[in-house]
Amino acid sequence: MNQTYTLLLHLEGPMQSWGYRSRFDYRDTALEPTRSGVIGLICAAWGIARGEDISRFDAIRMGVRVDKEGRPERDYHTALDVIKADGSGTDTVVSYRDYLADASFTVGLQSENRELLEAIATKLRKPEWTLFLGRKAFPLAVPPLRPADCPKPGTLEDHLLSGQSGKRVVLETPHGERTQHDWPLCFRERRFKPRSITMFGGGRA
Numbered sequence: 386m387n388q389t390y391t392l393l394l395h396l397e398g399p400m401q402s403w404g405y406r407s408r409f410d411y412r413d414t415a416l417e418p419t420r421s422g423v424i425g426l427i428c429a430a431w432g433i434a435r436g437e438d439i440s441r442f443d444a445i446r447m448g449v450r451v452d453k454e455g456r457p458e459r460d461y462h463t464a465l466d467v468i469k470a471d472g473s474g475t476d477t478v479v480s481y482r483d484y485l486a487d488a489s490f491t492v493g494l495q496s497e498n499r500e501l502l503e504a505i506a507t508k509l510r511k512p513e514w515t516l517f518l519g520r521k522a523f524p525l526a527v528p529p530l531r532p533a534d535c536p537k538p539g540t541l542e543d544h545l546l547s548g549q550s551g552k553r554v555v556l557e558t559p560h561g562e563r564t565q566h567d568w569p570l571c572f573r574e575r576r577f578k579p580r581s582i583t584m585f586g587g588g589r590a
Contacts, residue, residue: 387497388497388499388538389495389538390495390497390502390537391494391502391536391537391538391539391540391541391544392493392494392502392534392535392537393491393492393494393537394423394491394492394493394529394530394534395489395491395529395530395531396423396426396489396491396492396518396525396529397452397453397490397525397527398488398518398523398524399486399487399523399526400485400522400523401414401418401455401484401488401518401523402482402483402485402518402519402520403417403418403419403422403485403519404483404519405419405421405566405567405577406566412480412482412483413483414457414483414484414485415565415567416451416455417451417553418449418490418518420447420565420567420568420580421567421568421572422518422567423447423492423494424439424442424569425569425572426516426517426518426529427442427505427508427509429512429513429514429515429516430513430516431512432513432514435571435572435573436571436573436574439569439570439571439572441501442501444497444498444501445494445495445496445502446494446495446496446557447492447493447494447495447541447557448493448495448541448545448554448555448556449490449491449492449493449545449554449555449556450490450491450493450545450552450553451490451553451554452489452490452491452552453487453489454488454553455487455488456485456486456487457483457484457486458483458484458486459481459482459483459484460481460482460484484519491545493541493544495540499536502536503535503536506530509530510530541556541557542556546585546586550586551586551587552586552587553585553586554584554586554587555582555583555584555585556582556583556585557581558582559581561581561582561583562582562583562584563581563582564580564581564582565579565580566579567580568580
């Protein structure tokens with residue numbers, strides 16, 4: 386059996402937004418980092434453009450431990466002179482944008498491909514492009530990797546669940562309790578597929 390490794394990332398900032406159902410004038414956020422958001426972060430570090438192939442990351446299984454639950458907030462944005470769909474004139478449009486304030490997460494990336502995880506760690510330490518937490522206006526408060534962070538033997542369960550009683554953990558599982566449509570296939574075309582996830586802790590059995 387091949388050895389499994391896990392790389393832990395630390396995502397913390399004053400504001401974060403992890404949308405997965407956003408449409409038109411509403412930009413939502415999940416209560417923890419989405420797969421599309423984390424892969425997008427890695428792509429920024431790597432310098433991978435929106436239309437480039439991202440299938441190399443399909444070998445990764447992802448999990449999130451909520452170290453500090455964020456406080457949901459909402460901003461209202463007003464756009465003037467927006468052309469109506471029927472072309473009959475212009476209108477004022479109010480859009481809604483949700484985000485999490487003061488949240489902190491540990492994200493686990495699990496794979497048998499240790500070289501891939503090591504490459505991700507290297508890129509995150511010296512990113513090609515600016516890193517942000519879901520939106521370009523939301524920077525990280527701390528580096529995603531500490532000096533000693535590297536891929537370590539073990540699964541997501543070993544690193545995110547062990548010794549963390551009470552903290553909410555969300556793991557990708559083959560037959561999870563729910564699905565979330567945030568597995569990115571192509572960022573340019575905004576193509577995603579569902580992934581299966583299960584929640585542990587946080588008052589849950």
